[in-house]
Amino acid sequence: MSGDQGNASYGHKEFKRSKSHFADRVTADGRDGWPVEAGRYRLVVSRACPWAGRSLIARRLLGLEGAVSLAVTDPIQDDRSWRFTLDPDGRDPVLGIRYLSEAYEARETGYPGGVSVPAIVDVPSGKLVTNDFQQITLDFATEWTALHREGAPDLYPEPLRDEIDTVMDGIYRDVNNGVYRSGFAPDQETYESACHDVFHRLDLASERLAGRRYLVGDTITEADIRFFCTLVRFDAVYHGHFKCNVRKLSEDRVLWAYARDLFQTPGFGDTIDFDHIKRHYYQVHTGINPTGIVPLGPDLAGWLTPHHREELGGRPFGDGTPPGPVPSGEEVPATGRP
CATH class of the missing domain: 3.40.30.10 (Glutaredoxin)
Known part of the structure; x- marks a missing residue:
């Protein structure tokens, strides 16, 4: 498979x-x-x-x-x-x-x-x-x-676990997995239902994040990690390849700023290889893209533009500190970065 x-x-x-x-x-x-x-x-x-x-x-x-x-x-x-x-x-x-x-x-x-x-x-x-x-x-x-390193953040703080689990459950069902339900839908009705679920959940998340920097509490948690991993792939593959094209991530002011904030946070964007992402989806899923052609876009430069989310406050790492530099040999090649 x-x-x-x-x-x-x-x-x-x-x-x-x-x-x-x-x-x-x-x-x-x-x-x-x-x-x-x-x-x-x-x-x-x-x-x-x-x-x-x-x-x-x-x-x-x-x-x-x-x-x-x-x-x-x-x-x-x-x-x-x-x-x-x-x-x-x-x-x-x-x-x-x-x-x-x-x-x-x-x-x-x-x-x-x-x-x-x-x-x-x-x-x-x-x-x-x-x-x-x-x-x-x-x-x-x-x-x-x-x-853990000294200064490691608490990504799953015990007092917030019930709320984190609830938020993650909805995001998993409708967004993380929802884009796949849309992309691999066998018929129009199934596709439309899945795609509606994706954008309904994105709308709810956008409302939630309009006045707060992170999904749960005032620090980065597991919920943000899971949401980010779909958002960072959205315009590059899910919008076109999986037909989740009601709108682009970059057309949602709140979610686009939120995703850029995380991307520019050490530990997030430095793990992302857009070259790997695009080549995998467009060349492996031949049932969806039989030609194997990999699109040139989107322009990745926007990921590095100011997001202004720091104005909402929040402490990315809580009482901890950012991670150090990417270890030697684990850097993402220049072909995969903005």
Whole structure:
């Protein structure tokens, strides 16, 4: 199966996203057999994928780069899905494998499901630990605290978790997943319903953010990370490729400023590769774009323009500090940046 999140079904029926097959957790107490341990695990991502993008941002904000190494796949998949063709000799230098599917196979021989990112792999055994994209970032925030950098923000503050969960649930259903329901809709009625849901939720978010800098509380939380990962891809791919074209993100004054504010915050924009994003969607989803032509636009320069959201107050990192520079070797190439 192609696509940026392998646990999904496309085709002639309405788009459905399956639950992650491997839902083990890496925890402080190691209750699933995977204890938090510096250097033991490798995070495998595609910079094209919004679900993997969450884990990239959380890892940066929390300063886990030295504790969890990073593998970046080619944005273009073949029939074996995510591959390490960006690395010398086409192998991940730490895991020694050519395809992420090899880690899935090491975990479960004959595994029949989709191969998805983000994925956490146990380096000593080469086995997949989890592909639970909903849980990985929450565990980074709450279970990996002993390895957080000094000044790391609290991305999932306990007093606000119920509100964060409620906000994230609506955004996931109607926006994060809604753009896929629109893009892979099998008929006009299904498409229109999904597209209406997308823009209804965007309208609600725009109203919510008109007088506040962040979605919940006065600091960046997991909710902002999840919303951003769809917004940053909206005009580049979802507006045209997934037919979410009621309006562009850049035509919503509030959401466009909010997205630019986050993009310009260390840990967000420095993880985004627009080249990977565009090539993946337009070249992999051949059922939607059979020519594989990648559009030239949109102009990315707007992402760096002033947003003025600081006038609303808020403290991006709470009592903490911004993350340091992007580690050597993890920088986004110039071709993917504004």
